[in-house]
Amino acid sequence: MGQGVEWAMHVLLSLVWVDDDRPVSTARLAAGHDLPQAYLTKQLQALVRAGLLESFAGAHGGFRLARAAGDITLMDVVTAIDGPEPAFRCTEIRERAAGAPRGGFRDACAVDASMRRADLAWRTALQAQTLADVKAEAELHAPEIPGVTRGAYGRV
Amino acid sequence: MGQGVEWAMHVLLSLVWVDDDRPVSTARLAAGHDLPQAYLTKQLQALVRAGLLESFAGAHGGFRLARAAGDITLMDVVTAIDGPEPAFRCTEIRERAAGAPRGGFRDACAVDASMRRADLAWRTALQAQTLADVKAEAELHAPEIPGVTRGAYGRV
DNA sequence: GTGCGAATACTCGGATACCGCGTGTCCGAGTAAGTGAGG
């Protein structure tokens, strides 16, 4: 999995804690997380295309959450960055196997089916967790994070 | 995920259906699945290192299952080919974030924890399915497969 | 003082190189089988 997913997660969480209508620029987000600014922009654009962020051009522009934290699942984030394709993709090599029927198999590949079951379990687990859940868990261990983050990126 | 996993799955299933003490050579397995023989060898070696296959050198050598089909889970196969590392790996970028504590965070990263939960669900689903299960499902749709496969790779 | 307009600086957005890992291939070491001679 691309590491852009991790960046997106932390940046989104920061925006959740900021909780301000004013957008935050890529430069500030990149500096705050010690990440390459140019590449981070690419990931944020992907989040915009997926409808998770809103972008604002011009002076004092930047990015802002498009939905509430409770309406953004981890599945949304992963899909936005890594794409919707499943990790395992069946190339139907059984079609070229010795003794395969001429017209191809009529039913689904059993190997593919079993892998899809595991993939579904993964996606279900991601779908069941929202940014609000992660936020709550993080605050449980470090209650000072919201204030600190708000001070770093939020209204001056 | 590497496509070698798909190859390994189908090859292992073939060996399950062959159900013979005599090993099958890489050349025959590769020809039977229309796969590059040299590269397939690499994957089979990984399966040997993982303890799923036994290798026999010399004339009439080849590979044979090391355990019963019911004792080989899909998790074993994926781990053998793709390695034990989880898909998501936490690089602790929060340590370099603005306002992070000097001595580092004492508790686990909430993002990492949530991703690990999803990863665990995936691994659990893989662990719950064995080659015997996949075999049974495949035979349900195509009862002729065992005989055909046995004829292609098994005792002449 | 107020409204308007152009200059300006800042932002996002897509097009462009670089690099590491998976993909693919090759040749050498080792081994079991086959073979022939000798007892």
Added chain:
DNA sequence: CCTCACTTACTCGGACACGCGGTATCCGAGTATTCGCAC
């Protein structure tokens, strides 16, 4: 006829290139702000 040692051919095993997707970067298009000027 049986045993043994050599030859042989086949196998696995690790070391060696290639190509593509992710990583990283830059410059151009667009916009809200801001400053100055006219009224």
